[in-house]
Amino acid sequence: MELNPSAYNLPVRTNLRAVGNNHIGIVKLIKSRIIQKDAARIVKLAKQIQAVQPDIKVSLICTSAICSKSLALLRREGISILIEEL
Numbered sequence: 691m692e693l694n695p696s697a698y699n700l701p702v703r704t705n706l707r708a709v710g711n712n713h714i715g716i717v718k719l720i721k722s723r724i725i726q727k728d729a730a731r732i733v734k735l736a737k738q739i740q741a742v743q744p745d746i747k748v749s750l751i752c753t754s755a756i757c758s759k760s761l762a763l764l765r766r767e768g769i770s771i772l773i774e775e776l
Contacts, residue, residue, distance in 0.1 A: 691746065698739045707751060709772065714739060715751040719776055724752055729760035733767045 691714060695704040705717040716735055718724060736748040749770040756771070764771060 691743075698742045700735055700738055704735060709749055709751075712745060713747045713749065715749045715772060718750060718752045719774065720753070720755075721776065722755065724756040724760050726757065726759045726763060729756075729763045733763065733769065736767065736769050 691708060691712065692698070693706045693708060693714070695702055695706060700706075707715045707717050709715045716732055718728070718732070732750055739748055740746060747770075749772050750764060751772045751774055753776060754773050761771065
């Protein structure tokens with residue numbers, strides 16, 4: 691499994707982390723709340739990763755500051771959320 695963002699045609703500043711076998715995490719450890727607009731971007735990134743490697747599972751690694759609409763959107767798209775502290 692590749693952790694270089696350019697391998698998935700993602701922006702270079704995207705932070706990826708291996709979570710398990712065929713499981714990759716998009717890391718968003720920020721102090722502010724993740725809103726629905728951010729969640730839509732994360733869904734777009736996840737779809738780009740799965741376009742290159744269809745059998746991979748994608749998760750979001752973030753702090754607990756995430757709005758309920760973002761949680762609902764990510765769950766609808768099949769993106770699990772892993773909570774981590776700063």
